[in-house]
Amino acid sequence: MASHYPTYKQSIGLLLIWLLATLVSALVIIIPFFSLTDGIGLSLTYIASLLLSIAFAFNMRNNWQLPTASFPSAVIFLSVAIILSYGMVLEPLQALLPTSDTLLEMLRGVKEQPIPYFIMIVIAAPLLEEIFFRGVILDGFLKNYKALHAILVSAFIFALVHGNLVQGLNAFILGVLFGWIYWKTKSIIPTIILHAINNALAFAASFYSDEADIDKSTREYINNDLIYVSIYAGSIVLLLICLWILHKKYLSALSGGEVSMVVSDRDQAEQDLLNPNMD
Numbered sequence: 116m117a118s119h120y121p122t123y124k125q126s127i128g129l130l131l132i133w134l135l136a137t138l139v140s141a142l143v144i145i146i147p148f149f150s151l152t153d154g155i156g157l158s159l160t161y162i163a164s165l166l167l168s169i170a171f172a173f174n175m176r177n178n179w180q181l182p183t184a185s186f187p188s189a190v191i192f193l194s195v196a197i198i199l200s201y202g203m204v205l206e207p208l209q210a211l212l213p214t215s216d217t218l219l220e221m222l223r224g225v226k227e228q229p230i231p232y233f234i235m236i237v238i239a240a241p242l243l244e245e246i247f248f249r250g251v252i253l254d255g256f257l258k259n260y261k262a263l264h265a266i267l268v269s270a271f272i273f274a275l276v277h278g279n280l281v282q283g284l285n286a287f288i289l290g291v292l293f294g295w296i297y298w299k300t301k302s303i304i305p306t307i308i309l310h311a312i313n314n315a316l317a318f319a320a321s322f323y324s325d326e327a328d329i330d331k332s333t334r335e336y337i338n339n340d341l342i343y344v345s346i347y348a349g350s351i352v353l354l355l356i357c358l359w360i361l362h363k364k365y366l367s368a369l370s371g372g373e374v375s376m377v378v379s380d381r382d383q384a385e386q387d388l389l390n391p392n393m394d
Contacts, residue, residue: 197358248272
């Protein structure tokens, strides 16, 4: 029986708390002082709502600590290569999806109000979203359910809150990758770093591109099929190699293999007996 916060059901309630915190924060911050499109107001509302939601979750689980175990630096470099290569591989599918108004508004905001959007996208989002989605939601799932199920469900929730298909598809894949890394390394630090790098790349691409080019593919930019196919094939090879190295050389060793298990009270008691001096 699930006993750690949150369970699948409790995560729905936590998302509703976040929605309520967003509405309250908007009423307190945006309505009196800013317009609905002001980057500063949106950033403050976003940060305040997530802080309130995280505080609520920490209080519910009666634990304010986050896992910060050490991890090999190669995990970061390999994961960045994975993010870049899978982005290239995924692009033809993303090109079939409609560009949402939300994405267009964010692109305009990045270009017109870069500083508050940089703070929100590159600094606040990686830190707060990783604490919320990996440090709270996935952490609870991993203690209640099998790791594969926990990672997939948390990734789906992460994708769902992005609110559109283009960002949602990317968020799901990132959610799986970040969830896998969080589970294996027992640390939230690498996922925060990777989330920041991913968002920084997206911010730079949005800032330096024109709105008219948002639907323009890499193939159209290159304008040479042979070069494009070579880059695409190379991206597939790079993706597979980096995934294999990350799995075989680093992450498997960190968790002692491929065992997926729920942490029970008995397991914890046995660990406490073996480590009597640990808190």
